[in-house]
Amino acid sequence: xxxxxxAKKTVHKRGKxxxxxxxxxxxxxxKATMNETEFWRIISLFNxxxxxxxxxxxxxxxxxxxxxxEADIFRFADLLAEKLHALDTREHCRGGYAGxxxxxxxxxxxxxxxFLYLRCCVVANGKKRYEQALGxxxxxxxxxxxxxxxxxxxxxxxxxxxxxxxxxxxxxxxSFQNKAGWKATPNTKRGRFTSKNxxxxxxxxx
Numbered sequence: 001x002x003x004x005x006x007a008k009k010t011v012h013k014r015g016k017x018x019x020x021x022x023x024x025x026x027x028x029x030x031k032a033t034m035n036e037t038e039f040w041r042i043i044s045l046f047n048x049x050x051x052x053x054x055x056x057x058x059x060x061x062x063x064x065x066x067x068x069x070e071a072d073i074f075r076f077a078d079l080l081a082e083k084l085h086a087l088d089t090r091e092h093c094r095g096g097y098a099g100x101x102x103x104x105x106x107x108x109x110x111x112x113x114x115f116l117y118l119r120c121c122v123v124a125n126g127k128k129r130y131e132q133a134l135g136x137x138x139x140x141x142x143x144x145x146x147x148x149x150x151x152x153x154x155x156x157x158x159x160x161x162x163x164x165x166x167x168x169x170x171x172x173x174x175s176f177q178n179k180a181g182w183k184a185t186p187n188t189k190r191g192r193f194t195s196k197n198x199x200x201x202x203x204x205x206x
Contacts, residue, residue, distance in 0.1 A: 033196075034068065034075035038129040042076065054148035057154075065156035073160070074167040077153035080123065081169035086134060087119040088173070089181030090188075095133075095140035103204060106191025112175035112202045117145035119175075124149045176204050 042061050050056035065073055093103040093110060097116050101108045122133050124146040132139045150173075154165040176182060182205040192198070194206035 007046075021100055030069040030071045032069065032071035032075040034072040034079070036079070038072075038092055039076060039079045040163065043124065043126060046124060048184070054146075056142055058148055058152055062152060062156045062159065065152065066160040067158075070157065070161065071159045073153050077165075078169045078171070080149070080153065081171045081173040083123050083130065084116070084119050084173035085171045086181075087122060087140075088115075088175055088178040089137070090183070090185065091137040092119070092133065092140050092181075095137035096142055098142070104187045104189060105184060106189050106194045106204075106206060110204065113147075115175040116150075116173070117147040118142075118171075120149040168170040174201065176202075179205070 039132075042064050045061040045064055046057050047060050048057060050059075065076060068076075088101050093115055096115065097103070098108060101110050102178050103110060118141065121144045122141055123130050125141070129141075133141070153167075155163045157163070157167075184206055188206050190206045193202070
């Protein structure tokens, strides 16, 4: 699988990504066996030959995840959130927008959604590419996105149970929420897109 293959965004109705905050559901009776190895195995099932149709790309992985227990699907969502959160740092943002936008410049608008979808693309490209970018922000992918990854656990759960996804990951995967990763640098300035006039979801820490 080419690690730099872009996944074209297609317009179609999807399920909901795991909500940011809601009452915690009761734990399923079955103990989760999902782990790092199984997480990356499912990610490796993406069919990039179908690039251009997100549903087709995800189909093999969704089928495999839907065959697991509910606890495993919830754990997959947790692992996904943790990996996206780990990439939510000032330096990874700098690497992803190098040459075009500077996260220390308060007048540069960086879309929270776009940065999230860029991080999704890094995870979607597999363990090796993810670990390279995690360890070296300069190796972040650029000008790519794979929003569809966010909906994999919810769609697998709904396919398995016919019910809405009730699980809420403990870690927030949204952009600019990793407080440790967004600590200010000596070059960080306050201004337009770090001010209280910007909605919290799009406001960069400064």
